[in-house]
Amino acid sequence: MTNDTVSWRGSFYLTAAFLLIWQITYMVIGDLALRSPAQTFTFAFELLKKPSFWPHLIETGKAFAAALVVAVLLGLAIGISLGLKKLAGDVFEPMLVALYSIPKVTLYPILLLTFGLGISAKIAFGALHGFIPVSLFTINAVRNVRPIFLKTGRVLKLGRMAMVRRIVIPAALPEIFSGLRIGFSLTMIGTVLGEMFASQKGLGYLLMNAIGLHNVDIIMAITLMLIIFAAGMSSILLMIDRRLHRRV
Amino acid sequence: MTFTGLLRLLVIGGLIGLIEILCRVGVIDNFTMPPPSRIALDLWRIVVTGKFNAAIVKTLSNAATAFVFAVTVGIAAGVMIHAAKPLRHALDPFFATYYAIPVLAFYPLLIILFGLGDAPKIIIAFMLGVVAVIVNTLNGLDRVPRVLLKTARMARLSRFATAIKITLPSATPYVLTGIKFAVAYALIGIIGSEFVMSTNGVGFEIAFAYNNFDNATMYPLILLVMIVSISINMVLVWWEKRLLSRRGLR
Numbered sequence: 304m305t306n307d308t309v310s311w312r313g314s315f316y317l318t319a320a321f322l323l324i325w326q327i328t329y330m331v332i333g334d335l336a337l338r339s340p341a342q343t344f345t346f347a348f349e350l351l352k353k354p355s356f357w358p359h360l361i362e363t364g365k366a367f368a369a370a371l372v373v374a375v376l377l378g379l380a381i382g383i384s385l386g387l388k389k390l391a392g393d394v395f396e397p398m399l400v401a402l403y404s405i406p407k408v409t410l411y412p413i414l415l416l417t418f419g420l421g422i423s424a425k426i427a428f429g430a431l432h433g434f435i436p437v438s439l440f441t442i443n444a445v446r447n448v449r450p451i452f453l454k455t456g457r458v459l460k461l462g463r464m465a466m467v468r469r470i471v472i473p474a475a476l477p478e479i480f481s482g483l484r485i486g487f488s489l490t491m492i493g494t495v496l497g498e499m500f501a502s503q504k505g506l507g508y509l510l511m512n513a514i515g516l517h518n519v520d521i522i523m524a525i526t527l528m529l530i531i532f533a534a535g536m537s538s539i540l541l542m543i544d545r546r547l548h549r550r551v
Numbered sequence: 552m553t554f555t556g557l558l559r560l561l562v563i564g565g566l567i568g569l570i571e572i573l574c575r576v577g578v579i580d581n582f583t584m585p586p587p588s589r590i591a592l593d594l595w596r597i598v599v600t601g602k603f604n605a606a607i608v609k610t611l612s613n614a615a616t617a618f619v620f621a622v623t624v625g626i627a628a629g630v631m632i633h634a635a636k637p638l639r640h641a642l643d644p645f646f647a648t649y650y651a652i653p654v655l656a657f658y659p660l661l662i663i664l665f666g667l668g669d670a671p672k673i674i675i676a677f678m679l680g681v682v683a684v685i686v687n688t689l690n691g692l693d694r695v696p697r698v699l700l701k702t703a704r705m706a707r708l709s710r711f712a713t714a715i716k717i718t719l720p721s722a723t724p725y726v727l728t729g730i731k732f733a734v735a736y737a738l739i740g741i742i743g744s745e746f747v748m749s750t751n752g753v754g755f756e757i758a759f760a761y762n763n764f765d766n767a768t769m770y771p772l773i774l775l776v777m778i779v780s781i782s783i784n785m786v787l788v789w790w791e792k793r794l795l796s797r798r799g800l801r
Contacts, residue, residue, distance in 0.1 A: 311643075313640055313641040313642070313643055314644045315646050316641050317641060317642070317644060317645050332664070336663050339663070350688075355635065356738075380657070390555065390558075393555040393561075394555050394558045394559045394562060395562075397559065398559065398562075398563070399785060400784075400788075404735040404780055404781065404784040405744055405776065405777050405780045405781060406738055406739040406742040406754075406776060406780060407739075408739075408742060408743045408746045408747075408754065409742060409746065409754065409757055409772075409773045409776045409777070410773065411746070412757060412758075412760075412761040412773070413584065413770075414768055415656050415694045415761070416582075416583045416584065417583060417584075443669075482781070485615075485650070487651070488650060488651035488652075491651075491653060492653040492654075492655070495655075495656060496655055496743065496747070497652070497746045499655070499658075499748075500746060500747055500758065501761075501762075510656065510659045511747070512657065513659060514659045514662055514663070514748065517663065519663055520610045521661045522660050522663065523660065525656075526656050526657060526659075526660055529652075529653055529656050530652050530656070533651045533652045533653060534651060534652060535648075535649045536651070537646065537648040537651030538648055541647055541648065
């Protein structure tokens with residue numbers, strides 16, 4: 304528990320330092336290109352009160368949620384099946400690693416041509432980012448399940464599904480969860496990135512639109528919202544993650 | 552060539568063959584995707600005529616700049632943070648959540664600050680890569696065997712000599728992992744920001760071709776980016792494995 308309090312204090316100092324640096328940068332650069340923290344927060348609240356803003360937020364939220372579901376289910380399915388079969392895992396794992404290292408934005412036009420303009424291309428792009436870490440972590444997690452558990456399952460004559468549900472997933476859960484945490488972040492990055500190109504709706508679209516209008520208020524407010532959401536969710540997931548790892 | 556390697560090649564070949572057949576038969580219409588053999592031929596033509604050489608050079612030189620900055624700043628920061636324990640404790644939550652933040656969301660802000668040029672792209676690629684280098688440098692420094700440091704003290708090595716002869720060599724494989732990420736992130740950052748909004752570079756050319764329904768340019772360039780990043784990654788993975796196995800770590 305002491306570890307948690309230390310990291311809380313660390314986060315507090317970090318946030319304070321971040322706000323301080325932001326304020327100083329603002330005072331140096333001035334109004335033309337930046338807004339102060341206070342201005343950005345008030346503008347973000349005003350934005351949240353505007354009815355015209357909500358459709359964009361909901362669009363991004365919907366695309367993100369759908370992409371996350373696809374990424375997690377696909378990642379778990381690939382990860383568990385490749386983790387249980389050694390040969391298939393050895394063949395496909397390096398391919399997933401290679402896919403992870405390429406700039407996936409370049410694949411976005413292909414998705415746009417396949418799915419058409421609209422929310423399905425964004426969902427596919429978000430899921431494309433997210434499913435790779437989920438599968439890679441799950442492969443390793445399943446491989447590291449202690450053989451004695453699997454042997455026990457075989458002795459009890461468990462079927463394939465029962466084996467996965469009762470033994471593999473519970474035993475591999477902490478590591479799988481680490482994959483889910485990274486998958487969550489990457490899916491969000493993918494969804495917003497997809498909206499920044501060839502989109503008519505969503506937070507990414509608003510960001511790109513604001514560059515054209517040189518609207519610094521909107522840019523800073525939306526960037527702030529995205530960062531608060533991403534950092535907040537990631538910290539919560541990290542906390543659960545550490546608790547799961549400690550339990551084992 | 553190992554058995555699994557051969558199998559992998561067969562799977563990749565089979566996939567490409569399947570797409571080729573689907574394109575030829577018309578399940579995938581040519582407006583969506585030309586057959587892979589066509590794409591390869593178009594790529595060959597682009598490379599021979601040198602039509603996009605300027606864009607390729609631009610992208611690679613920007614990525615190289617971002618990479619060099621990320622690695623030098625990352626290693627220096629890693630060494631400094633390792634020396635200052637309280638700072639490290641304060642920064643831990645930052646490192647743990649850093650990669651959850653969509654760095655590219657800063658791109659519009661950077662364009663407003665620096666104008667639409669190379670600087671915002673290089674900064675994005677730098678921001679993506681530098682933290683991976685820092686984290687892996689810290690990891691490498693943590694894992695320098697205590698016994699080696701004690702030996703250095705017994706041999707009365709100076710701090711500098713210890714750093715050069717002991718710390719650096721034993722941390723190298725881990726630092727290399729960070730460098731590997733920095734390469735991938737440099738390319739992802741540069742091409743990503745070129746793609747979203749820019750006036751030059753391979754990412755821009757792909758976006759431009761998409762907007763003009765110019766599949767004969769778009770698909771070969773996408774293939775080029777994939778080939779370049781996958782081969783760089785393969786070389787680095789191979790090098791890393793060799794370093795680790797020489798040390799008996801893997």
